[in-house]
Amino acid sequence: MLNFTSTVRNFSLPALMAAAILVGSTGCKNGKDKQNTKDSTSKVDSASIAIPTGLGSPITYDPNKRYIFLAFDDGPQPPGTINCKSIFHEEGVKATFFLVGMHMFDPLRKRIVDSLNNSYPEFVTGNHSTSHGFRDHYASFYKNVDSAVNDVLKAQNDLNLKLKIARLPGMNTWASAGEIKGPNSSKNVAKALDSLGYTIIGWDIEWQFIKGSTPKQGAEQLAADVNKMLDGNGMPTYQQNAIVLLAHDRMFAKPQYADSLRKFISILKQDKRNVFETLDHYPTVQNRK
Secondary structure (H helix, E strand, O other): OOOHHHHHHHOOOOOOOOEEOOOOOOOOOOOOOOOOOOOOEEOOOHHHOOOOOOOOOOOOOOOOOEEEEEEEEEEOOOOHHHHHHHHHHHHOOOEEEEEOHHHOOOHHHHHHHHHHHOOOOOEEEEEOOOOHHHHHOHHHHHHOHHHHHHHHHHHHHHOOOOOOEEOOOOOOOEEEOOEEEOOHHHHHHHHHHHHOOOEEOOOOEEOOEEOOOEEOOOHHHHHHHHHHHHOOOOOOOOOOOEEEEEEEHHHHOOHHHHHHHHHHHHHHHOOOOEEEOOHHHOHHHHOOO
16 A cells, blocks of 8 residues: 555645535535535645555455455445445344545544444545535536645545545546556546555445435345346446445434345345445455455
């Protein structure tokens, strides 16, 4: 893994340490807040950011197994995050939570973040930025590479994240060790973060939601789609024999939808080939340690 502090010091982006950082609350792709994204400025001292270290030892992939990475975005968002954490624990499956810095604004949410950070090997936390792409103003966020990078660095520090694993807000982007895949609009930000030692994780399949953060697919449909992709009968996954699911914590705030999450996991557990893992064991993360 690259040395975080020395890499930041050698990084060529001239304005890396002075960028617009917002505060507020929103979710992926559906926030419509019109706040000016350039109202306030926050600087991050690279020397104050702890050097993240790897957690688990690399695993050896079994070609007869199928690896499922549950990766939930936008936390902490109680009660959804709490429900997800409880269900994963009760079902005995591992998961990764991508956290947003501006969502940690009260003591309860800080306790949730601390709990997740200290729940390895059951859970891993990842970086989903501070402002969620300037409160979903993605065009502005990705156009200003320096401020976008600083937005992610601030979240790393504020959330006390142990790994340099990030998911870019609103963009299905992958990056690791110089290999970048995703929309052109986010590639420069992904490239910059990759040069700082971050692994960017996108998704192979999404549990979509409709108005009110209601899950769009039922548990049976989504489980069938996951099995289809792992069997090689659907769209290919980014890494062979592994699938990354995107969902959002807030989708499972209500009991009936929390039950749907539990049912989805129960269906997948019926196939003994399926292994649930945390993203510190995803191939592109393991390979750059």
